[in-house]
């Protein structure tokens with residue numbers, strides 16, 4: 349075990365100072381580290397945007413050095429590894445054997461423990477559900493020294509509480525997942541321009557049966573009939589690997605030191621303002637001349653376009669930024685999503701990254717998992733203080749009113765009241781909470797969910 353400087357969350361907001369930071373070297377140290385304080389929290393790679401991975405005044409237990417593979421069967425695609433192994437390391441190991449992650453978020457610098465604790469989703473949620481749906485087993489260590497091997501049938505209640513359990517039920521020491529077969533490390537991708545929200549949604553609905561990966565980028569500076577204007581992107585892994593002579597088979601290594609660009613310093617807050625964001629969105633929309641474009645691409649640019657700019661989160665300046673992601677039910681009527689996007693424009697807020705997706709109806713295995721059927725929207729907002737917080741209050745209320753929810757992995761703002769409304773299952777989590785585990789997020793939202 350060793351101590352290191354205080355880790356941050358990806359949004360760099362809120363500022364948080366843990367009392368202590370313990371970096372684990374071995375799985376056998378977990379229980380002792382948990383007993384070192386009555387307020388501990390596992391910390392993976394800090395890719396959560398808000399405060400689920402922060403523990404102000406408590407102890408952060410850094411797991412990313414628990415990065416050893418335990419077993420991998422190239423015949424079945426079953427992989428077991430320590431909880432600090434990153435998705436990037438898994439990709440490096442398994443893709444050459446014709447396997448890929450069953451579900452991946454938009455960055456590969458995420459640990460498998462973090463992926464389980466937030467039950468992350470990806471561009472194929474409509475077909476594969478969440479990451480937790482592909483977890484075969486994991487080991488959960490508690491501060492009382494007890495160790496449980498959890499599977500969908502063994503300690504099934506602990507399995508459900510820990511998937512999406514925000515690191516509050518104990519610390520996962522290793523996990524076993526089922527990978528998916530791929531024919532090639534390349535994808536057939538189609539990008540289609542959409543002029544409105546209805547057009548965008550129509551593309552999603554039409555594509556979901558035959559395209560494994562679907563996602564939409566939208567320009568949230570648009571209003572009126574153009575609300576929801578943007579690009580719809582769909583892709584499938586190719587069946588076989590062919591390298592055309594004209595293609596430079598550039599491979600981006602899965603380590604942060606090989607990122608193509610690194611943001612060197614924290615720039616001033618005004619760099620990302622409404623004008624620069626509008627200009628970026630216009631350029632992005634028009635970079636594709638034709639209405640639709642078909643390309644062949646490799647894993648990194650398709651799944652992890654942001655990973656090539658190391659430390660891009662610093663572009664938002666010293667005050668950091670907040671991501672806001674909701675899911676709302678969808679029954680063919682997009683008026684609530686239209687209302688949300690119009691409200692953002694009315695508030696004068698702009699987001700560089702506005703991503704829209706349709707979640708499918710595959711149930712999430714976690715008690716507190718975020719995804720449910722409907723439309724999900726994720727946006728980044730530079731932290732400009734009170735005006736932003738007011739707008740987020742309004743958006744949270746709209747989402748709560750229609751039976752939607754906000755994603756804790758992205759959140760730094762949700763009130764206890766709204767959390768309680770959106771996650772009534774949280775009261776059932778109480779029986780599984782480790783008495784030593786807590787987080788800044790939990791301190792903020794838990795008061796109303798005590799049994």
Ligand SMILES: Cc1cc2nc3c(=O)[nH]c(=O)nc-3n(C[C@H](O)[C@H](O)[C@H](O)COP(=O)(O)OP(=O)(O)OC[C@H]3O[C@@H](n4cnc5c(N)ncnc54)[C@H](O)[C@@H]3O)c2cc1C
Nearest residue numbers: 392393394395396453454459461462465468469514515520
């Ligand atoms: C660019 C970018 C794109 C993203 N895209 C998506 C996306 O498409 N879909 C999506 O769902 N998410 C997405 N995310 C969010 C990210 O996938 C999650 O926040 C993920 O959980 C981060 O994993 P981590 O290893 O960094 O964990 P951390 O952020 O360090 O921790 C997350 C939570 O996991 C807990 N935890 C970590 N390790 C363990 C362990 N061993 N045992 C128990 N609990 C543990 C922590 O206590 C904390 O509650 C994105 C993030 C970024 C930065």
